[in-house]
Amino acid sequence: MTLSEEDYIKAIYHLGKGDNVTVSTNAVAEQMETKPSSVTDMVKKLAEKGLVNYKPYKGVSLTEYGQKTALTLVRKHRLWEVFLVEKLDFSWDEVHDVAEQLEHIKSEKLIDSLDKHLGFPQVDPHGDPIPSKKGEFKKAIKKLLNEVPIGTSGICVGVKDSSPPFLKFLDKNKIALGDSILVLDKEEFDGSLHIQIKNNKIHISSQIATNLYLKITE
Amino acid sequence: MTLSEEDYIKAIYHLGKGDNVTVSTNAVAEQMETKPSSVTDMVKKLAEKGLVNYKPYKGVSLTEYGQKTALTLVRKHRLWEVFLVEKLDFSWDEVHDVAEQLEHIKSEKLIDSLDKHLGFPQVDPHGDPIPSKKGEFKKAIKKLLNEVPIGTSGICVGVKDSSPPFLKFLDKNKIALGDSILVLDKEEFDGSLHIQIKNNKIHISSQIATNLYLKITE
C-alpha cells in the first residue's frame, strides 16, 4: 500500500462514519482536497487491488479487506495520538497533523509494542475508540452532558455556546477539551449535575450541562 | 524536502563517514541501491536547492545547509532508535528499518519532545552519538576492549572472533551486543580486565578483551 492509497482508504472510511456505505466520487474528492478525476483514477486502482467496490457513476464502498485496512489505519492514528498526548505532552489540538504522518509507518511490532507501552488504551484524546488489533471497536457518540444518564463517563469534546463568558467559566472551573468526565448524580429540581472531572468533584448548573458535549462509547 | 531527497542527503553524509568529503556518483548509487543515472538526476536537483556541491564528473559533497539537514536526520534516526529500544523493548537489531521510516516524520516539536521524554540521551543503542538540536556532536570510534585506557566507557558493538565457543562464553557471562561497558581496572601481569557491564562487575581475560569491540565517544 502506498501512502496515497492509504489516505484514500481512510477518507472513504471516514465519509461512511464507520458504517460501510457507498460514497460519491465528489465527496471523496472534497474530503481529500483533490479533484474528482483524480479520485476516479485512484478508485479504479483500489478496485483492482480488491480494497473497494466500484461501479462507474455509482460510487465507492470498502470491501471487507478495505475495511480491515481502514481500521488498522484508524488504530494506528489513535494510538499515536494517545502517545503524543500522554507521553510527549502534546495538547489536544496539536496531535492530528503528526499522527497523520505516524499512521503510515509500517511495522506490526511497532504498533503492538506501542499499544502495550500505552497500557492498551480504549479511547484516543478526542474520546474516539481505538480499534483492537483484530479490528473490533465500539462506536462513539457525541451527546450534550445533560442528556446522558447518571453513571456515564466520557470525554469533553466541545461546546455549544462558545461565547467568551461561557469559555471563561470553563477556564475558571478547570474544564477543558479532552478532560474525562463522569456524571455522578443529578438534582431533580433544577437539573444541575454533580460530576467528576479529572479527579475533582464539582457541581454544575443545568445551563452549563446543556452547553457541553461529551463523547461516549457504549 | 521529499522523502527521496532526504535519503540521498543521508547517503552522501554516511559515505563521508561524518567528514564532509566529495563522494562519487557510483558510490552513492551503490549505497542507495539505485542506478548511477538516477543519482545524477537527483544530485542536480539537490544542487539547485543548495543542499550539495556538484560538478559533473567530479562528485558531490554536502553544502553547510546539506550537512545541517543530514545531522537533523541522523538526530531523528538515533532518537527514534533509543525510543524503540528503551520504551518499546525492541532489540538491538530490530530498530533500524523502523527508525528509517520514523526519521522522515516532520515535526520539530515532536523530536524535541521525544528527546526530552528520553532524558536527552547522548548515544543511540549502537553507541553512536546523537547530534544536538544545533547539530553538534562528538565522533564515535570503535576500538578493541584491550586498547582503551582505564576509565573508558562505551558500548559493546561487535566481536572479532565469532566462533561458537567465544559466543557461548559471552552468553554465559551475560555479555551482549548493545551492553554498556566501563573499564574499571587492568591487571599488569596478564592484561586481564575488571569491567562493569550493566551494573555487574566481572573479570575477563586478555584473550576475551582482544576480541570485543567497544564503541566510544571522546
Next chain:
DNA sequence: ACAAATATTTAGTTTTGTCTAAAAATTAAT
C-alpha cells in the same frame, strides 16, 4: 418526458523519481 443542471469519467498533460541504452569524459595500462 425533456431540457437544464450536476456529477462523473475519459483523454491528454505534468511532475517526481526511476530506468535503459548510448554518448561522453575520465582514468588506467601498455
Next chain:
DNA sequence: ATTAATTTTTAGACAAAACTAAATATTTGT
C-alpha cells in the same frame, strides 16, 4: 601518448499520482 577500461552523464521512456478540459451519465425541475 594513445588505446582500453571505467565512470559518469545525457537522452528518451515509464509508472504513479496528480491536474485541466472535454465528453458522457445521471439527476432534477417543470
